[in-house]
Structure formats: structure tokens, C-alpha cells
Amino acid sequence: xxKKIVAGNWKMNKTLTESKVLIKELKKAxxxxxxxxxxxxIAPCYVNLQHAVKKxxxxxxxxxxxxxxxxxxxxxxxxxxADMLLDIxxxxxxxxxxxxxxxxxxxxxxxxxxxxxAIGNNLEVIFCFGExxxxxxxxxxxxxxxxxxxxxxxxxxxNSLQQIVLAYEPVWAIGTGKTASxxxxxxxxxxxxxxxxxxYGTETANTISILYGGSVKPANAEEIFSKPDVDGGLIGxxxxxxxxxxxxxxxx
Ligand code: PEP
Numbered sequence: 001x002x003k004k005i006v007a008g009n010w011k012m013n014k015t016l017t018e019s020k021v022l023i024k025e026l027k028k029a030x031x032x033x034x035x036x037x038x039x040x041x042i043a044p045c046y047v048n049l050q051h052a053v054k055k056x057x058x059x060x061x062x063x064x065x066x067x068x069x070x071x072x073x074x075x076x077x078x079x080x081x082a083d084m085l086l087d088i089x090x091x092x093x094x095x096x097x098x099x100x101x102x103x104x105x106x107x108x109x110x111x112x113x114x115x116x117x118a119i120g121n122n123l124e125v126i127f128c129f130g131e132x133x134x135x136x137x138x139x140x141x142x143x144x145x146x147x148x149x150x151x152x153x154x155x156x157x158x159n160s161l162q163q164i165v166l167a168y169e170p171v172w173a174i175g176t177g178k179t180a181s182x183x184x185x186x187x188x189x190x191x192x193x194x195x196x197x198x199x200y201g202t203e204t205a206n207t208i209s210i211l212y213g214g215s216v217k218p219a220n221a222e223e224i225f226s227k228p229d230v231d232g233g234l235i236g237x238x239x240x241x242x243x244x245x246x247x248x249x250x251x252x
Contacts, residue, residue, distance in 0.1 A: 002209050004225075005165060005232040006249045007041035007126060008239025009066060009094060009213075019048040023055045025242035030249060035060055038232070038252055041126075042239065043094055046080055053089040064092035064126060067100060070113035082121035092124040094234075096152070098171045108151040115152055119160050126165045126234065127153065128213070133172035141170075142191055149195060158200045166210045167234040168192060173214025175236055182223045182230075185212045189229035218247035225252045 014022060023042075030040065043064040044052045052063045069079035085093060095114050100106040111127075118125045129148040131141040145168070153164065168188055170180050180188070189210045197205035212224055213234035224230055232252055238244040 001037060002207050002231055004038040004252050005041060005209050005211055006038065006245075006252055007064065007094075007165075007167075007211065007232070007234050008043065008245055009097070009234055009236050010042065010044045010239060011066070011099070011236060012045055013240055014044060014048065016048050016051060019044050019052065020055070022240070022242060023052060023061075026061065026245060027056075027059060029242040029246035030060060033060075033246065033249055035249075038249070040249055041092060049085070049090055050088045057089075062092065063090055064094055064124075065090050066094050066097065068093045068095070068114060068118065068123075070110060070117045072117070082117055082123055085123065086121060091122075092126060092165075093118055094126045094128060094167075096128040096148075098128065098130055098169060098174055102171075108148070111152045112155070115156070115164075119156065119163050122163070124163050124165065126167050126211070128167045128169050128234065130169040130171050130174075130214075136170065136172065141188070145188065145192065146195060149192065154199055158204050161196075161200065161204060161208060164208065166192060166208060167213050168210060169213035169234060175215070177215050179215040179217075179220055179224070180212070182220075182227050185224055185230055186227035189227065193229055216248060218244050218251065221248040221251035 040060050041062045041064050043066045065085050069076050073081055096111050131144040135141050135144045173180050193205050209231040211232045211234045212230050216233040216235050217238050
């Protein structure tokens with residue numbers, strides 16, 4: 001049975017001091033939650049990862065990086081490699097977030113290299129993708145999503161998909177307060193699973209966790225998570241508040 005996942009993307013928020021407080025609050029807020037087939041992940045900024053790994057050891061919370069460079073090492077000022085993440089105990093990396101694509105020029109080519117590097121180093125990838133508002137308004141959203149997935153993931157062998165978590169994040173719903181309706185999310189998630197089913201077979205497609213991201217809050221989480229092809233969420237803003245994040249975890 002595929003896993004359910006609630007992952008919090010902290011983005012460029014929280015100093016180390018603040019991160020220590022949030023992790024403490026999060027541990028308190030999630031204490032006693034009975035997780036059934038569900039993983040909880042947080043993704044603090046690079047400089048807070050090591051501390052987060054240390055403080056969440058042996059608990060229910062896992063730690064992911066928000067990004068990674070595709071090269072193994074070298075003259076890439078300001079970048080972080082797979083080895084660096086693994087060495088501090090980080091086993092999961094978010095790749096392809098729309099903010100990385102929009103502000104830092106990440107494109108399918110570099111993302112393919114990043115995915116390959118992550119897979120080759122036994123890192124798990126939370127691969128983000130999603131359409132812009134104009135794509136949806138022009139009814140191009142299925143085509144865009146299909147291209148984003150095919151361009152970056154469809155060269156992988158079926159067994160590598162065990163290291164891939166998908167995060168469908170319509171860009172128009174990220175940080176805007178606008179959420180895709182639960183039905184819109186389900187429609188897209190079923191389409192995505194169908195693409196994987198066509199390429200890799202239904203059995204493999206059914207093992208892939210597909211998260212929804214875009215203004216998920218305690219108030220809408222339960223409805224979104226109730227849909228059969230929605231296996232959890234990638235949460236931005238609401239993951240910065242321990243009680244809200246815990247409420248979203250409870251909604252799964
Ligand atoms: C995100 O950044 O991945 C995200 C979904 O943000 P928010 O929940 O704030 O819309």
C-alpha cells in the first residue's frame with residue numbers, strides 16, 4: 001500500500017533559533033498522533049538541516065532538503081551536493097518547486113540531472129510540478145503536467161520510482177490562499193497516475209504517492225485528503241505553525 005505523506009516546506013523562513021522553537025512545538029503538537037501508514041516530513045533551509053535531523057532522531061518527523069545541486073562536487077559557489085545532505089543524515093530532497101523554477105531558472109534539463117543524481121545517491125525525491133494560471137485558463141493544464149513529468153521522470157527505470165514522491169502543485173494555488181477544489185485535485189491526480197500506469201503499468205503506478213500542494217490549511221485538508229488519488233500534501237505557509245501542521249497531519 002502506498003504511503004500517505006504530509007510534508008512541510010519551510011522555504012526561506014526560520015532562523016536556527018526559531019527553527020529550534022518550531023521543532024520543539026511540532027514534537028509537542030504531534031505527540032500522541034497515531035500515524036497509520038503516514039510519513040511526516042519537514043524541509044527547513046540548508047543551514048538548519050543538521051540541527052533538525054538531530055532533534056527529530058527516533059521520532060515520527062523526517063527531514064528533507066528544499067533543493068540540491070546536480071554535480072557531485074566542484075566549483076559551484078553557494079550550492080549543496082547529495083553527499084553533503086547524506087552526510088548529515090538527510091535522505092529526502094525536494095526538487096522542481098515552482099519557486100525554484102520561477103526565481104532560479106530551474107528547467108526540465110537541470111531537473112532531470114538533479115533527479116538522476118539524487119536517485120544515483122539513494123536519495124528520495126519529492127518532485128514538484130504544476131501549471132500556471134494561464135495554462136489552466138487556456139485548458140492546457142493536462143498537457144503541461146504531462147510534459148513536465150515525461151521530460152524529467154519518464155526515462156527512469158520502474159524500480160527507481162520507489163525513490164520518487166510526486167507533488168502536484170498548481171502554481172496559482174501556492175501561497176495565494178486559492179486552493180484547487182478537492183475534485184480538481186483528484187481529477188489531476190488520477191490523470192497523473194494514469195500517465196504512470198500507461199508507461200510503467202498499473203501496479204507500479206499504484207505504489208506512487210502523489211501529494212497535493214497549494215494553500216492547504218487545517219480547514220480544507222480533510223476534504224482534499226479524502227480523495228482516492230490524493231496521498232497527502234506538500235504544505236508551505238501552514239507548516240510554519242505547529243498546531244496548524246499537526247491539524248493537517250490529523251486530517252489525513
Ligand atoms: C508550497 O510552497 O509548496 C506550498 C504549497 O505553499 P502554500 O501551502 O503556502 O501554498
